[in-house]
Amino acid sequence: MSVAVHIRGLRRVFGTRAVLDGLDLDIERGEFVALLGASGTGKTTLLRILGALDRPDSGTVLVPEARTIVFQEPRLVPSKRALGNVLVGLPRGAASRERGQRALAEVGLTEHANAWPHTLSGGEAQRVGLARALVREPELLLLDEPFAALDALTRLRMQDLVGDLVSTHRPAVLLVTHDVDEAVRLADRVAVLRDGTLITDETVGARHPRDPADPALTALRRRLLTDLGVRLPEEPGGAPEPDGVRQPTEGAMR
Known part of the structure; x- marks a missing residue:
């Protein structure tokens, strides 16, 4: 694989605070990287820089020209139907229309091509946004908490x-x-991401589909929660935690 994203020494300062401070990151073509961090640690700032919506103050940032962003909100144009939203910014013509229809089919919305945004559910609207991103055949897909506003079942x-x-x-x-x-x-x-740099970068070795009960994934989840500052109880057989410390619920880090 070749490198799609190459970042070295990235620094972004707001006022006197360095939100990103010497960050290094590579993402290979075809590789899926998830970025965790508390609110305000610079995750979205990094994504915006990669999407050319913000600029670094210093450092090297190399990204493919073909890149798209899917945000937490679908950001559909109210005056355009679903297919029209997928085709925003593309040349008019039969070829683009056919590409848009294929993209809607991929996200399961063939029958909603002529639907207005206000008639779509949250999940359907987000699928239109995903089709709009993929129809451009990006080499880099940037996802900014795209499932956060959805109910638990739709999110899965x-x-x-x-x-x-x-x-x-x-x-x-x-x-x-x-x-x-x-x-x-x-x-x-x-x-x-913490204090402007990556404090953890771990490969997830399990194959898809992944079993959430896999002991290796359970151990990885615990390490990540610890790195995020969540205090966890000891594993069975270990020393007890101080009184009042509990295992986070499933949604604790959402």
Whole structure:
């Protein structure tokens, strides 16, 4: 594989605070990387720099020209139907329309091509946004907490859909998320951002589909939660934690 994203010494300062401070990161073509971190640690700033929506103050940032972003909100144009939203910015004509229809078919929305945004559910609207991103055949797909506003069941279905689409199209992917389970479920690598740099960058060795009860994934999840500053109880047989410390619930890091 060749490198799709190459970052060295990235620094981004707001006022007197360095949100990103000497960050290094490589993402291979076809590789799925999930980025975790507390709110305000610079995850979205990094994604915006990679998507050319912000600029670094210093450092090297090399990314493919063909890149797209899927945000937490679908950001659909209210005056355009679903297919029109997929085709925003593309040349008019039969070829683009056919590409758009194929993209909607891939996300399971063939019958919703003529639907107005206000008639779509949250999951359907987000699928339109995903089709809009993939129809451009990006070499780099940037995902900014795209499932955070969805209910739990729809979120799981969208995770499966994104996993399948990424396997088919093979872009490099950077997913920004607060959800440790989501990161471990989807990504080839999981990184943790703190104090402007990556303090963790681990490969997820398990094959897809992944069993959440896999002991290796359970151990990885615990390490990631610890790196995120979550205090966990000892494993069975270990020393007890101080009174009042509990295992986080499933949604603790969302």
